[in-house]
Amino acid sequence: MHVAIIGAGQLARMMALEGWRMGLSFSFLANPGESSICVEGLGSVVELQEGMAAEELYKALGEPDVLTVEREHVDTELMASLEPYCKICPNPKAVAVSQHRGREKSFVNSLGIPTAEFELADSADALKTAVENIGLPVIVKTCGEGYDGKGQWKIDDADEFERLLPSIDCSKELIVEKVVSFEKEVSVISVRSVSGETAVYPITENEHSEGILVASIAPANLQCKVLSAKAKEAATKILESLDYVGVLSIEFFVVGDELLVNELAPRVHNSGHWTQAGDVCSQFENHIRAICDMKLGFTVPKTNVAMVNLLGIAVTPDLLTAANMQLHSYNKQPKPKRKVGHLNLWSDNRAELEAQVAELSKA
Numbered sequence: 059m060h061v062a063i064i065g066a067g068q069l070a071r072m073m074a075l076e077g078w079r080m081g082l083s084f085s086f087l088a089n090p091g092e093s094s095i096c097v098e099g100l101g102s103v104v105e106l107q108e109g110m111a112a113e114e115l116y117k118a119l120g121e122p123d124v125l126t127v128e129r130e131h132v133d134t135e136l137m138a139s140l141e142p143y144c145k146i147c148p149n150p151k152a153v154a155v156s157q158h159r160g161r162e163k164s165f166v167n168s169l170g171i172p173t174a175e176f177e178l179a180d181s182a183d184a185l186k187t188a189v190e191n192i193g194l195p196v197i198v199k200t201c202g203e204g205y206d207g208k209g210q211w212k213i214d215d216a217d218e219f220e221r222l223l224p225s226i227d228c229s230k231e232l233i234v235e236k237v238v239s240f241e242k243e244v245s246v247i248s249v250r251s252v253s254g255e256t257a258v259y260p261i262t263e264n265e266h267s268e269g270i271l272v273a274s275i276a277p278a279n280l281q282c283k284v285l286s287a288k289a290k291e292a293a294t295k296i297l298e299s300l301d302y303v304g305v306l307s308i309e310f311f312v313v314g315d316e317l318l319v320n321e322l323a324p325r326v327h328n329s330g331h332w333t334q335a336g337d338v339c340s341q342f343e344n345h346i347r348a349i350c351d352m353k354l355g356f357t358v359p360k361t362n363v364a365m366v367n368l369l370g371i372a373v374t375p376d377l378l379t380a381a382n383m384q385l386h387s388y389n390k391q392p393k394p395k396r397k398v399g400h401l402n403l404w405s406d407n408r409a410e411l412e413a414q415v416a417e418l419s420k421a
């Protein structure tokens with residue numbers, strides 16, 4: 059089977075590395091000027107050209123059996139235009155839902171799954187009204203773009219709102235969200251295959267700094283024991299109602315016995331990198347298995363597993379300082395705060411693992 063991936067970054071790399079082992083071949087669709095260093099040696103790279111016809115693109119990609127994505131900001135019309143030629147997983151409509159924060163939250167609420175309270179705005183007046191209706195403190199975010207905390211304004215009081223208003227581009231669609239005072243930020247990696255089989259990994263606990271994921275640990279240590287079942291139920295509902303195929307990642311805020319959805323990502327996710335350890339089938343392998351209609355693999359780890367991101371440093375073997383550690387390099391040049399690799403770690407002793415993660419994150 060031949061799989062084409064839209065994108066040529068580290069997520070495409072890790073999917074292809076798993077697929078190669080199972081005898082699949084790959085090609086990658088890169089944006090003009092996008093570096094393909096992460097997927098070097100793993101398949102041919104096609105650079106997207108404006109006005110390229112669907113059939114031409116299909117042929118350039120080596121006539122794939124299935125096309126998938128490593129990012130959510132892709133041209134879903136382009137994806138849909140390839141539907142007559144090959145399977146497209148996840149389907150373009152599901153990807154489109156995740157591309158717009160307003161659409162995404164409305165969709166999730168329509169399934170009876172809670173999110174932060176929100177309102178949409180597309181002018182300065184509408185923004186003022188929305189802020190008034192939701193009530194300060196709020197977070198204003200652009201609906202269409204922005205990741206890792208970019209394109210967001212946290213507003214605590216009226217003075218701050220007045221001060222920040224000129225810096226907010228009100229010609230763009232905006233979402234005004236109530237600030238949630240959450241206990242933890244967690245995520246769930248879920249997967250559904252062509253045949254409709256679903257599987258969900260345990261809840262992962264995530265630690266961010268300046269909007270960037272620093273470390274994850276799974277299973278999350280949660281006071282409320284009903285949250286695992288709630289996460290599984292929410293993920294399965296979302297997967298099924300979108301007729302979704304592949305890995306879907308869901309970020310949640312934990313508030314008491316509630317999980318509020320913050321974001322959906324129609325792809326493998328940084329907070330799921332730990333699944334390469336812990337004796338489970340990794341999110342990358344399960345994504346490939348799902349889109350190629352294979353049986354899904356195990357998702358419940360035998361021990362505690364963690365991941366620490368390597369940001370902006372040279373990835374060298376001397377980073378492997380312990381036996382319970384795995385090094386993953388993305389083959390990238392270091393640049394400040396750039397994700398260049400990660401370490402996975404595991405231990406039966408939770409406290410020791412947490413201490414090890416804290417030390418590594420600090421370093």
Ligand code: AMP
Nearest residue numbers: 174197205206207235236237238266321
């Ligand atoms: P996002 O781009 O939506 O993932 O937001 C980036 C980060 O901002 C999240 O990881 C949270 O730490 C924080 N954040 C986003 N939305 C909210 C919210 N409604 N309430 C509190 N914190 C938020």
